[in-house]
Amino acid sequence: MEAPPDNDVLWARSLHFRHPDGSPGLAGVALAVRDGEIVAVTGPRGSGKTTLLRCLSGLVPVRHGEVWFNSTPLHTLGPMRREQLRRERFSWIDPAPALVPELNAWENVALPLMLRGVGRRRAKVAALEWLVRLDVGDKCRNRPHALQQAERQRVSIARALATAPTILFADEPTAPLHRGDRTQVLRTLTSAARSHGITVVLATHDPETAAQADRSVHLLDGRSVRTLHLPDVPDTEGRVAWSLSV
Amino acid sequence: MVALRLTRSARPAVQLRRLLVAAASAGTGFLLLSCLGYALNHPGSASAAALRLAWCTVPLAATGYLALAVARTDPGARPRPGLSAVGLGPARLMAVSALTTALSCSLGSLLALLVFLHLRGDLTGMPFDGAAADVLAAGRHLPGPATLTLLALPPAVASAAVALALRPKDPGPATPAHRTYGRFGAFGHSVARETFGTCARFGARLARRPTPADEPTSLGRSEGLRQSAGGRTAGAAPVGADGTPSAPGSATGIQPPGTPAPAGATGLQPPSAPAPGSATGPTPPPPGSAGTPAPDADWSDLTAKPPREAPAGLPWGIALLASGLTAQAYADRSSLGVLAGWLLTTTGLVLAAPGLTHVCGWLLQSTRPGALRLLAGRVLMTEATRIGRPLGVVCAVASAGFAMTTLYTGSAPAFGPLTTFGTLLVAGCTVATLVTAAVETRQCRAGTTAALLRLGAPATLLRMAVAIRAAALLAFFGPLTLGVAALAALPVTR
Structure with a gap:
C-alpha cells in the first residue's frame, strides 16, 4: 500500500545549489523521505550526493528551492536555528570517522547526548549500550587512535544513533572500509535504524550498499534521474556472431 | 621564486x-x-x-x-x-x-x-x-x-x-605502544629494561627506537590484545586462553608481572601462534583473523598521530626549579651564583610547564565533567607540550622581569634605555610565541572543530571551552610566576 503523502518527514522541492566557486552542485532535485524509511542516494562520484545531504541537513543555506522537515521550512531558518535542529533532530555520519581524538570511545558517543543537556550518568549508560550493540563495547575506554578504522567507524555510527535522531544522514559511511567490515557496519546501521524507527538518508555510490535501503534515489550531474544505469542490452545475435568470428 | x-x-x-x-x-x-x-x-x-x-x-x-x-x-x-x-x-x-x-x-x-x-x-x-x-x-x-x-x-x-x-623525518616503523617487562637478560632485553625512575629520566622518551627484539614483542602483545578484545582470533593464546577471562585492564596489553610467562622469547609470544613470518605471508589473511597485528609504519599524518601521554619533564623541571631557587638564596649578590641560579630556575620552569599544563587539564576534566569541561580539559591535556613550552618561557621571562624590577628599584644602576628595550623585546617575543602556539593549536584542531560543528555543537560552547582553558592556565600559572619571582627576589630584599 502506498503511504499517504503527509507521512513524509523530509522533503525537498526544486532544490538548486551552486558552490561558492560557481561550479554547479544541484539542479532541481525533488525528494521525499517517509518516516522510518531508509533512502539511498546513489550516483557516481561528483554527482552531488554529499551536496544534497548537506542541503537537506541544513549544513549549508538553501537559497533556491525548498527543504521542509516535519513542516518546518529549513530554507528560511537562520544558522542558529539550523544548528539547533541539527543538534536535536539530526545526526550525521562522515565518510571517515571524525571522532574527537582527545576523548575515548564512550565519551565520544556520549558527547552529543551531553550537548543536548543529558546528564553525564545517563549519557554514559546510553553510550555504553550502543557501543555494546555495535560490537565495540570492550573497547569503550580506548582513545580513537587505539582503535582500528572499522571500529572507529562503528563508534561514529554509535555516536550518531545514540541520540535517537529523527533523521540520520550517512555520507558514504562504508567508503574507507574493506568489504567484510563494510557489510557488518552497514548491517548494524540498517538494523539499528529499522528497530528504532530512525529515518536514514544514505549516500553511496556502491550498488550493494544501496541494495540494503528501502528505496533509491539516483543522482546524475546534480539532477535526480529515474534510471542511473542504462538497462542491460539483451544479447543480440550480432554480438554473438561477432564474438564467435574472432 | x-x-x-x-x-x-x-x-x-x-x-x-x-x-x-x-x-x-x-x-x-x-x-x-x-x-x-x-x-x-x-x-x-x-x-x-x-x-x-x-x-x-x-x-x-x-x-x-x-x-x-x-x-x-x-x-x-x-x-x-x-x-x-x-x-x-x-x-x-x-x-x-x-x-x-x-x-x-x-x-x-x-x-x-x-x-x-x-x-x-x-x-x-x-x-x-x-x-x-x-x-x-x-x-x-x-x-x-x-x-x-x-x-x-x-x-x-x-x-x-x-x-x-x-x-x-621519515615515519619510521611503528614503535611499540607499551613498555616491555621481559625476563632478565632474555635476548638482550636487559638494555631496554625499565629501571626505577626511568619514566622521569630526561630524554628517556626521545631516543626510543624499536630494537629488533621489540618486534616479536609487539606482535605477541597485539595477539594478546586481540584475544582479550574480541575472542575472534584463531589460534590459542596464552593470555586469557587458559579460562581466565581477561580483565578490562588487560586490554592495555601490559601483562601483569606476576603472571607466569609462557615459553617464548619475550614471555608474551604464544608457542602455538603462527610465526610472524607466516602470519604476514604473501597472502593477506581474511579480516577478523589473527592477521598482521603490527602496523608497518608509524603515523605519517602528524595530525592523526596519537596524543602523547603526560609530558615527562615535570619532576626534572621541579627539581631544577627548586635547586635554582636554592642557589639564588645562598649565593652572594654579585656573584655568578645568581646567574647560575637564574639559569636553573628558567630551565626548570620551561621543563615543568608542559607537565603543569597537563595537570591543569587533568584538574579541569576531573570529577564528572560535562561536555564543556570535558572538551576544555582533554584538549589542554593533549596540547600540553605545544602550549606548555612557550607558556613556561613566558613565565620565566615574567618572573625574571618581576624580580629584576624588585631588585633594581631605587638602587644605583637604573634601567638604561637599551636594557629596557631589550627586556621589552624579549617579553614581546615570548608573548608572540605563545599566541602563535595557540594559533598552531587551532590550526591542528580545525578538522575536529569542523566535525563538532557538523555534529551540532554550538559555537559558543567551543568558545567557552577556549575561554575556560585560558582562565585555568592564567589561574594556575599567574600565582606560580609571582611565587617564583618573589622567592627569587627574597634573599636580596631581606
Missing part, C-alpha cells in the same frame, strides 16, 4: 606574523649593533663589551624561537598533496620555509641598520641633539664586516633553527 610566490599570496594574519618576526629581528639587530657601538667607543674595556654581547644571546634566542613558531604555523610551507605531486615535497618545503624566515629576518636586519645609521647621524644629521652619541659611537667609522656579521646573525640563527626543526 616559489618561495616568493608562496610568501606573497598569504593572508593578512600570516603576513602580520611574518612582520612580527621581522620586528623581532630588527630589535635584536639593533641591540647587536649597539654592542658594536659601545665597543667602538670604549676600546679599552673589552670585557664589558663582551658581556654586553653575551647578554644579546637572550633576545637572539627569543627571536629564533618566535621565528620557529611562526614557521610552524605558516600555511604556505605546509606539506600539501598538490605541491608534493609536482615535486615540492617536504624537503623542498623545508627549504622554502627557511628561505621565508631568512627573508623576513633580513628585512628586519636592514631596518635595524637603517635606524642605527639614522640615530648615529650618518644619514641625515644627528637626531635628538646627539643624545645617543655615546652608545652608538657617533663620530667613529663603522667597520663594515663587523656590521654585516652582526646583522647576519639573526637571519642565520632563525633560518638554521627553522630548517633543523622542520627537516623531513
Whole structure:
C-alpha cells in the first residue's frame, strides 16, 4: 500500500545549489523521505550526493528551492536555528570517522547526548549500550587512535544513533572500509535504524550498499534521474556472431 | 621564486606574523649593533663589551624561537598533496620555509641598520641633539664586516633553527605502544629494561627506537590484545586462553608481572601462534583473523598521530626549579651564583610547564565533567607540550622581569634605555610565541572543530571551552610566576 503523502518527514522541492566557486552542485532535485524509511542516494562520484545531504541537513543555506522537515521550512531558518535542529533532530555520519581524538570511545558517543543537556550518568549508560550493540563495547575506554578504522567507524555510527535522531544522514559511511567490515557496519546501521524507527538518508555510490535501503534515489550531474544505469542490452545475435568470428 | 610566490599570496594574519618576526629581528639587530657601538667607543674595556654581547644571546634566542613558531604555523610551507605531486615535497618545503624566515629576518636586519645609521647621524644629521652619541659611537667609522656579521646573525640563527626543526623525518616503523617487562637478560632485553625512575629520566622518551627484539614483542602483545578484545582470533593464546577471562585492564596489553610467562622469547609470544613470518605471508589473511597485528609504519599524518601521554619533564623541571631557587638564596649578590641560579630556575620552569599544563587539564576534566569541561580539559591535556613550552618561557621571562624590577628599584644602576628595550623585546617575543602556539593549536584542531560543528555543537560552547582553558592556565600559572619571582627576589630584599 502506498503511504499517504503527509507521512513524509523530509522533503525537498526544486532544490538548486551552486558552490561558492560557481561550479554547479544541484539542479532541481525533488525528494521525499517517509518516516522510518531508509533512502539511498546513489550516483557516481561528483554527482552531488554529499551536496544534497548537506542541503537537506541544513549544513549549508538553501537559497533556491525548498527543504521542509516535519513542516518546518529549513530554507528560511537562520544558522542558529539550523544548528539547533541539527543538534536535536539530526545526526550525521562522515565518510571517515571524525571522532574527537582527545576523548575515548564512550565519551565520544556520549558527547552529543551531553550537548543536548543529558546528564553525564545517563549519557554514559546510553553510550555504553550502543557501543555494546555495535560490537565495540570492550573497547569503550580506548582513545580513537587505539582503535582500528572499522571500529572507529562503528563508534561514529554509535555516536550518531545514540541520540535517537529523527533523521540520520550517512555520507558514504562504508567508503574507507574493506568489504567484510563494510557489510557488518552497514548491517548494524540498517538494523539499528529499522528497530528504532530512525529515518536514514544514505549516500553511496556502491550498488550493494544501496541494495540494503528501502528505496533509491539516483543522482546524475546534480539532477535526480529515474534510471542511473542504462538497462542491460539483451544479447543480440550480432554480438554473438561477432564474438564467435574472432 | 616559489618561495616568493608562496610568501606573497598569504593572508593578512600570516603576513602580520611574518612582520612580527621581522620586528623581532630588527630589535635584536639593533641591540647587536649597539654592542658594536659601545665597543667602538670604549676600546679599552673589552670585557664589558663582551658581556654586553653575551647578554644579546637572550633576545637572539627569543627571536629564533618566535621565528620557529611562526614557521610552524605558516600555511604556505605546509606539506600539501598538490605541491608534493609536482615535486615540492617536504624537503623542498623545508627549504622554502627557511628561505621565508631568512627573508623576513633580513628585512628586519636592514631596518635595524637603517635606524642605527639614522640615530648615529650618518644619514641625515644627528637626531635628538646627539643624545645617543655615546652608545652608538657617533663620530667613529663603522667597520663594515663587523656590521654585516652582526646583522647576519639573526637571519642565520632563525633560518638554521627553522630548517633543523622542520627537516623531513621519515615515519619510521611503528614503535611499540607499551613498555616491555621481559625476563632478565632474555635476548638482550636487559638494555631496554625499565629501571626505577626511568619514566622521569630526561630524554628517556626521545631516543626510543624499536630494537629488533621489540618486534616479536609487539606482535605477541597485539595477539594478546586481540584475544582479550574480541575472542575472534584463531589460534590459542596464552593470555586469557587458559579460562581466565581477561580483565578490562588487560586490554592495555601490559601483562601483569606476576603472571607466569609462557615459553617464548619475550614471555608474551604464544608457542602455538603462527610465526610472524607466516602470519604476514604473501597472502593477506581474511579480516577478523589473527592477521598482521603490527602496523608497518608509524603515523605519517602528524595530525592523526596519537596524543602523547603526560609530558615527562615535570619532576626534572621541579627539581631544577627548586635547586635554582636554592642557589639564588645562598649565593652572594654579585656573584655568578645568581646567574647560575637564574639559569636553573628558567630551565626548570620551561621543563615543568608542559607537565603543569597537563595537570591543569587533568584538574579541569576531573570529577564528572560535562561536555564543556570535558572538551576544555582533554584538549589542554593533549596540547600540553605545544602550549606548555612557550607558556613556561613566558613565565620565566615574567618572573625574571618581576624580580629584576624588585631588585633594581631605587638602587644605583637604573634601567638604561637599551636594557629596557631589550627586556621589552624579549617579553614581546615570548608573548608572540605563545599566541602563535595557540594559533598552531587551532590550526591542528580545525578538522575536529569542523566535525563538532557538523555534529551540532554550538559555537559558543567551543568558545567557552577556549575561554575556560585560558582562565585555568592564567589561574594556575599567574600565582606560580609571582611565587617564583618573589622567592627569587627574597634573599636580596631581606
